[in-house]
Amino acid sequence: MSLNKLALIRYKTIDECLQNRYRNWTLEDLIDKVSDAIYEYEGIDSGVSKRTIQADIQIMRSDKLGYNAPIIVKDKKFYTYEDKNYSISKTIFNDKNIEKIKESLEILKQFGDFALLEGVGDAILKLDSQLTNKLKNPSEKDKKKFIQFENNQLLKGLEHLLPLYNATSQQKTLKIIYHSFKAMKKGNLPQESIFYPYLLKEYRNRWFLIGKEKEKNGISTFALDRIVSFSILSQEPFCDTDVDFEEYYNNLIGVTKSIEQKTERVILQIQKNDMMYILTKPLHPSQKVLEEFEDSILISLDVILNFELEKEILALTDVLKVISPRLLVRNIKKKIQKGNEYYNDEL
Numbered sequence: 001m002s003l004n005k006l007a008l009i010r011y012k013t014i015d016e017c018l019q020n021r022y023r024n025w026t027l028e029d030l031i032d033k034v035s036d037a038i039y040e041y042e043g044i045d046s047g048v049s050k051r052t053i054q055a056d057i058q059i060m061r062s063d064k065l066g067y068n069a070p071i072i073v074k075d076k077k078f079y080t081y082e083d084k085n086y087s088i089s090k091t092i093f094n095d096k097n098i099e100k101i102k103e104s105l106e107i108l109k110q111f112g113d114f115a116l117l118e119g120v121g122d123a124i125l126k127l128d129s130q131l132t133n134k135l136k137n138p139s140e141k142d143k144k145k146f147i148q149f150e151n152n153q154l155l156k157g158l159e160h161l162l163p164l165y166n167a168t169s170q171q172k173t174l175k176i177i178y179h180s181f182k183a184m185k186k187g188n189l190p191q192e193s194i195f196y197p198y199l200l201k202e203y204r205n206r207w208f209l210i211g212k213e214k215e216k217n218g219i220s221t222f223a224l225d226r227i228v229s230f231s232i233l234s235q236e237p238f239c240d241t242d243v244d245f246e247e248y249y250n251n252l253i254g255v256t257k258s259i260e261q262k263t264e265r266v267i268l269q270i271q272k273n274d275m276m277y278i279l280t281k282p283l284h285p286s287q288k289v290l291e292e293f294e295d296s297i298l299i300s301l302d303v304i305l306n307f308e309l310e311k312e313i314l315a316l317t318d319v320l321k322v323i324s325p326r327l328l329v330r331n332i333k334k335k336i337q338k339g340n341e342y343y344n345d346e347l
Contacts, residue, residue: 256307
């Protein structure tokens with residue numbers, strides 16, 4: 001059930017009235033008090049009807065909003081709470097709701113070293129401690145974790161995540177000193193680039209900054225762990241883009257792509273004994289079963305041919321074979337042969 005602002009004002013006002021035990025509250029008194037509150041908060045002077053307040057009391061008494069308010073009528077006339085300590089503002093802290101909140105906090109705490117939660121970690125831990133103290137029967141279970149996320153403690157570049165997120169959301173032009181793996185491999189120094197950031201994207205627990213370099217066409221992808229340093233160029237105008245990144249990445253595994261690349265139909269043959277892993281965990285949303293044989297099946301993917309696709313296939317070379325396109329077959333074959341050479345040297 002969704003709540004609008006007026007309903008919340010009515011429930012809050014009725015609650016405040018019924019907590020005041022120094023006065024007897026008739027239905028007419030509650031109507032007057034709620035009408036005054038709505039006028040005060042929203043400037044609406046039409047008041048509220050008797051039927052509306054009666055319906056509000058029924059909802060507060062029920063479990064629809066989790067209130068279960070113990071509202072009684074004394075002497076067939078006066079409304080009050082049977083429990084003098086009750087308030088709807090306290091219902092969030094019953095044991096059932098505390099358990100739900102604590103489960104959500106456990107998920108948040110998994111991101112304790114996650115840069116986007118900088119400054120929030122202490123608040124999460126304090127709230128968790130307070131909720132544990134509010135439980136009527138705390139147990140050892142309340143101290144255990146029941147969920148874990150993939151987390152690479154050695155990953156570099158996470159310190160850049162929050163400031164880059166702020167620069168991207170505020171459309172700030174950046175000067176980035178970047179040292180790609182290719183440049184490092186060749187012994188080249190880091191390169192300086194004027195960069196317009198459009199998107200932060202995560203893939204396999206690694207973060208990438210997507211944007212445009214001033215002197216280049218198309219979209220560029222910078223891995224955060226390869227960024228040496230960056231600064232905001234406040235005097236450099238920001239160059240926006242009309243690229244729809246939801247659509248831009250929908251034919252892609254990973255993050256590596258150029259705008260000129262076209263989607264290819266990839267056909268893979270999978271051994272039947274191993275097909276359930278790939279069928280239950282598709283390599284890409286476009287995955288389809290094309291044909292089924294006695295000992296194998298054919299599936300198709302409509303994707304860009306890139307480094308990440310090849311890595312996915314290479315990780316499964318013992319259970320699948322690339323049928324087409326021929327370029328991908330050649331690339332995978334070369335890499336498998338190169339890997340075999342490493343092992344053949346040891347035999």
